Amino acid sequence: MTPEYSPQASPGTEIWRNCRLLTMTAGSTLIDDGVVVARNGRIVFAGAASAAPAVPDADTIDVGGRLMTPAPIDCHTHIVHGGHRALEFEMRLAGASYVDIAKAGGGIASTVGATRALSPEQLVAEALPRLDALLAEGVSTVEIKSGYGLTIESELRMLRAARALATLRPVRIVTSYLAAHALPAEYAGRKADYIAEIVLPGLRAAHAEGLVDAVDGFCEGIAFDAAEMARVFDCAAELGLPVKLHAEQLSHIGGTRLAASRQALSADHLEYIDEADAEALARSGTVAVLLPGAFYAIRETRKPDIAALRRHRVPMAVATDCNPGTSPLTSLLLAVNMAATLFGLTVDECLAGVTSNAARALGLFDETGTLEVGKSADLAVWNCTTPAELAYRIGFNPLHSRVFKGQQQ
Ligand code: DI6
Numbered sequence: 001m002t003p004e005y006s007p008q009a010s011p012g013t014e015i016w017r018n019c020r021l022l023t024m025t026a027g028s029t030l031i032d033d034g035v036v037v038a039r040n041g042r043i044v045f046a047g048a049a050s051a052a053p054a055v056p057d058a059d060t061i062d063v064g065g066r067l068m069t070p071a072p073i074d075c076h077t078h079i080v081h082g083g084h085r086a087l088e089f090e091m092r093l094a095g096a097s098y099v100d101i102a103k104a105g106g107g108i109a110s111t112v113g114a115t116r117a118l119s120p121e122q123l124v125a126e127a128l129p130r131l132d133a134l135l136a137e138g139v140s141t142v143e144i145k146s147g148y149g150l151t152i153e154s155e156l157r158m159l160r161a162a163r164a165l166a167t168l169r170p171v172r173i174v175t176s177y178l179a180a181h182a183l184p185a186e187y188a189g190r191k192a193d194y195i196a197e198i199v200l201p202g203l204r205a206a207h208a209e210g211l212v213d214a215v216d217g218f219c220e221g222i223a224f225d226a227a228e229m230a231r232v233f234d235c236a237a238e239l240g241l242p243v244k245l246h247a248e249q250l251s252h253i254g255g256t257r258l259a260a261s262r263q264a265l266s267a268d269h270l271e272y273i274d275e276a277d278a279e280a281l282a283r284s285g286t287v288a289v290l291l292p293g294a295f296y297a298i299r300e301t302r303k304p305d306i307a308a309l310r311r312h313r314v315p316m317a318v319a320t321d322c323n324p325g326t327s328p329l330t331s332l333l334l335a336v337n338m339a340a341t342l343f344g345l346t347v348d349e350c351l352a353g354v355t356s357n358a359a360r361a362l363g364l365f366d367e368t369g370t371l372e373v374g375k376s377a378d379l380a381v382w383n384c385t386t387p388a389e390l391a392y393r394i395g396f397n398p399l400h401s402r403v404f405k406g407q408q409q
């Protein structure tokens with residue numbers, strides 16, 4: 001059994017000096033000679049050395065002129081799951097489409113079988129290497145979804161495993177309930193019964209156990225339509241839980257509009273959104289979470305309308321969507337490179353996408369995502385000096401060190 005992670009003695013006062021500092025606060029620019037001061041794990045100063053307070057009792061860390069940013073956040077993952085889908089990958093190489101495979105009983109359904117077969121300990125053990133790959137790139141906050149159990153007990157087991165990961169590693173884990181991910185075989189042709197008998201009571205049980213931070217769904221022709229998702233979101237509202245939604249990934253069926261109408265934290269994928277969807281997201285303050293790994297892996301051809309999202313000033317986040325089917329990707333930096341190269345995001349948009357806007361997509365903007373007074377001292381130090389180097393490299397990890405809640409990892 002993997003040993004529990006026990007934080008070192010509680011952090012005192014630390015000062016990181018001599019860094020090229022990107023605070024990612026609104027309108028911020030790169031500070032050539034930056035300083036960050038933290039006390040008991042929270043930021044008390046972040047800015048130019050010339051304006052820094054004297055902190056005589058602090059432990060001083062010389063960052064050596066390296067780039068320092070907020071610790072990256074992966075705001076959309078499915079890292080808790082069993083098995084893999086490499087054979088489907090081969091089928092897709094041979095010309096089968098993701099939708100064909102799903103309709104033939106593969107896809108999510110095949111991962112459901114592999115996931116239900118695992119014990120809670122095995123679920124944790126299989127997720128750990130994926131979590132460690134994200135942490136190795138400086139990630140300090142990870143969102144993890146259920147959605148491969150599709151029975152009440154197995155959905156709870158997935159969420160418990162997600163919570164357990166935060167006891168084994170220095171990381172902030174937030175969970176999303178995704179029982180509305182696919183229709184299990186035992187409910188073939190009976191979506192309304194599945195929602196009534198599994199999804200809704202499962203949500204109530206998960207919430208009662210403190211396992212759910214947000215409620216998600218897969219709004220797509222091969223999954224659940226907007227009216228069905230509205231029933232799930234009604235239950236989330238009764239429980240006071242925020243919502244998010246996989247929307248307009250493979251077609252346009254109104255998921256984005258539904259998410260915006262419920263002031264969702266985020267709408268995710270968005271390859272098939274239109275101008276009115278972007279306008280709706282702007283009105284509701286919902287974050288557009290872009291998932292280029294899935295776009296790339298299933299060889300989608302329709303790109304999200306970034307110009308419309310920009311026109312309406314919709315905050316954009318970038319995440320791995322790490323899952324065994326459409327995005328077996330455990331590198332947030334590669335997702336950043338894809339968001340730039342495939343979707344045309346600027347470096348600034350990419351970096352906001354894995355820091356400030358990713359925090360917004362999780363409802364955590366008051367806690368992390370930027371380096372400013374009062375927030376958690378979640379920092380990343382990089383073996384580079386210019387922000388563009390974080391988006392430019394393909395498959396190279398420039399992380400020098402990671403700080404979580406003020407503690408050097
Ligand atoms: N959209 C996706 O790309 C993943 N889930 C979803 O709603 C796919 C999950 C899988 O294929 O296992």
Ligand code: FE
Pocket residue numbers: 076077078246321323
């Ligand atoms: Fe996903």
